[in-house]
Amino acid sequence: MGDNALVLGHRVSEWCGVAPVLEEDIALANVALDLIGQTQLWLGLAGEVEGEGRDADKLAFHRDVWDFRNVLLVEQPNGDFGQTMMRQFLFDAWHLAQLTALIDSSDKEISAIAEKSAKEVTYHLERSSDTVIGLGDGTEESHRRMQAALDLLWPYVGEMFLGDDVDAAMVEAGIAPEPESLRASYDQLVGDTLVAATLTKPEDDFAHKGGKSGARHSEHLGHMLTQMQWLQRAYPDATW
Amino acid sequence: MVKPSPHSRPAPAPVPGVVRDTAPRGAALAGKPTLETVWAWLSAIPDPEIPAISLTDLGIIRDVAWQGNSLVVTITPTYSGCPATSIINLDIEMALHGHGIEKLELKRQLSPPWTTEWxxxxxxxxxxxxxxxxxxxxxxxxxxxxxxxxxxxxxxxxxxxxxxxxxxxxxxxxxxxxxxxx
Known part of the structure; x- marks a missing residue:
C-alpha cells in the first residue's frame, strides 16, 4: 500500500506546473499530496512493524528498485494527460475497494489508516472517473487518445488482483482481503464507467506481473527513483 | 521542541464529559491550568492556512488531558498529506509554551477520521x-x-x-x- 501510494504520488506530482490547465494542475497536485500523505502513514507503520529503525523517509529514499513492492501500473510513465487520468482511474477503482476492505482489518492501525485514506480516495475516484468519461465521450481526438491509453494500460490491471503467500497469510489473520475477491465489483465499476466513456475494454486479460513481488519491475521505476531519490543519495540524511 | 511521533499508536477516542485530570474542573492548581483554560488558549490559535477560523473551530483538537504534570493534546489531521499539520503542531507548542506549559505531548489520532461535521x-x-x-x-x-x-x-x-x-x-x-x- 505504501509503495503504491508513493510511486503513484511521485508520478502524479511530475505534472505540477505543467498540467494542461490551472484547475487540473491543482487537482493533480492535490491528489499527489494525498498519496504522499498516505505513504507517510503506511511506510511509517511498515518501518515500525519491521523494527529495524527505518522510518518512512528511510524506506522511501534508501531502497532500490528491487525492494519496491508496488504494482507495475503505478510506475508507468505519465504519457499525455489522458493516459495519466486513465492510469489514475484504473488504480483509484482498485484502491478504494482495497481501502474499504482494509477498514475491517483485524489490525487497528491498518484499519485507521485505511479509514482515513478511503475518504480521500473517494474524491480521487470521483474525479478520475468523471474525467475518463468526459474525455472518452469527448472529441474524436480525446476519444482516440483515451482508447489508446486504455489499450496500453489494461495489461497492468490484472496484477492488482493476484495473490501470493503473503496475501494468503494476511487473509488467514484477518488483516487484508483476498486480492481476487475484489475483482468482480472492480470489473463492474470499471465496465460501467468505460461504457459511459464510449470506450472498449480490451478482450485479452493478459496481465504483466512482477512489481508487487519485486521480481521484475519495468524499466521506468529505476528512472523515476533517480529523480525521486537523488537528493538523499547525493546528500545522505539531508533535512530541511 | 516536543514532536509527536509520526508512528505513535492512535490514542483511544475521547470520552465526552470525562475529565482525565484528578483535579476538579475549574480549580486551577498553581502552575497547572484547568482544561477549560487550555481549551480557551487553543481556541485562540488560528488555522495557518485559513486564519479566519481557529483550530478548535476546525474541530481537529480531539482531546486535552493532564497525565501527571504533562499536558497531552490529541490532534487529528484534516487530510493525511496536509502540509499545515506540522505548522499546526508548531503553533500549538508555541502558544502553550507561551502560556507557561512546560511538559507538553502532542498525539496524533487517525481514527475516527476527521470530518467536517466536527x-x-x-x-x-x-x-x-x-x-x-x-x-x-x-x-x-x-x-x-x-x-x-x-x-x-x-x-x-x-x-x-x-x-x-x-x-x-x-x-x-x-x-x-x-x-x-x-
Whole structure:
C-alpha cells in the first residue's frame, strides 16, 4: 500500500506546473499530496512493524528498485494527460475497494489508516472517473487518445488482483482481503464507467506481473527513483 | 521542541464529559491550568492556512488531558498529506509554551477520521464571512458567500488547499472556495 501510494504520488506530482490547465494542475497536485500523505502513514507503520529503525523517509529514499513492492501500473510513465487520468482511474477503482476492505482489518492501525485514506480516495475516484468519461465521450481526438491509453494500460490491471503467500497469510489473520475477491465489483465499476466513456475494454486479460513481488519491475521505476531519490543519495540524511 | 511521533499508536477516542485530570474542573492548581483554560488558549490559535477560523473551530483538537504534570493534546489531521499539520503542531507548542506549559505531548489520532461535521457553527459562520462557503452534507455550497445567490457551479473538485474545492457564482460572476464536506 505504501509503495503504491508513493510511486503513484511521485508520478502524479511530475505534472505540477505543467498540467494542461490551472484547475487540473491543482487537482493533480492535490491528489499527489494525498498519496504522499498516505505513504507517510503506511511506510511509517511498515518501518515500525519491521523494527529495524527505518522510518518512512528511510524506506522511501534508501531502497532500490528491487525492494519496491508496488504494482507495475503505478510506475508507468505519465504519457499525455489522458493516459495519466486513465492510469489514475484504473488504480483509484482498485484502491478504494482495497481501502474499504482494509477498514475491517483485524489490525487497528491498518484499519485507521485505511479509514482515513478511503475518504480521500473517494474524491480521487470521483474525479478520475468523471474525467475518463468526459474525455472518452469527448472529441474524436480525446476519444482516440483515451482508447489508446486504455489499450496500453489494461495489461497492468490484472496484477492488482493476484495473490501470493503473503496475501494468503494476511487473509488467514484477518488483516487484508483476498486480492481476487475484489475483482468482480472492480470489473463492474470499471465496465460501467468505460461504457459511459464510449470506450472498449480490451478482450485479452493478459496481465504483466512482477512489481508487487519485486521480481521484475519495468524499466521506468529505476528512472523515476533517480529523480525521486537523488537528493538523499547525493546528500545522505539531508533535512530541511 | 516536543514532536509527536509520526508512528505513535492512535490514542483511544475521547470520552465526552470525562475529565482525565484528578483535579476538579475549574480549580486551577498553581502552575497547572484547568482544561477549560487550555481549551480557551487553543481556541485562540488560528488555522495557518485559513486564519479566519481557529483550530478548535476546525474541530481537529480531539482531546486535552493532564497525565501527571504533562499536558497531552490529541490532534487529528484534516487530510493525511496536509502540509499545515506540522505548522499546526508548531503553533500549538508555541502558544502553550507561551502560556507557561512546560511538559507538553502532542498525539496524533487517525481514527475516527476527521470530518467536517466536527466544525463548529461559529467556524462555519466565520468561514462564510471570510468568503469561503462552509461544508454541507448535500455536497455543495448553499449559496455564493459574496452575493448569496444560489446560482453556483463547480469549477473543480480540488482547490488551493486539500480541504477546498473551486466554485463560481453565475450571478455575481465571482469565483469562490468551497470547504469540501468529508
Amino acid at each position: 466544525m463548529t457553527d461559529t467556524g462555519r459562520a466565520k468561514l462564510e464571512a471570510y468568503g469561503i462557503a462552509p461544508p454541507r452534507p448535500a455536497g455543495g455550497p448553499q449559496h455564493c458567500p459574496h452575493c448569496k445567490s444560489t446560482a453556483v457551479e463547480r469549477i473543480s473538485q480540488f482547490g488551493s488547499t486539500p480541504c477546498k474545492a473551486q466554485w463560481r457564482c453565475t450571478e455575481c460572476r465571482e469565483p469562490f472556495d468551497y470547504f469540501k464536506c468529508i
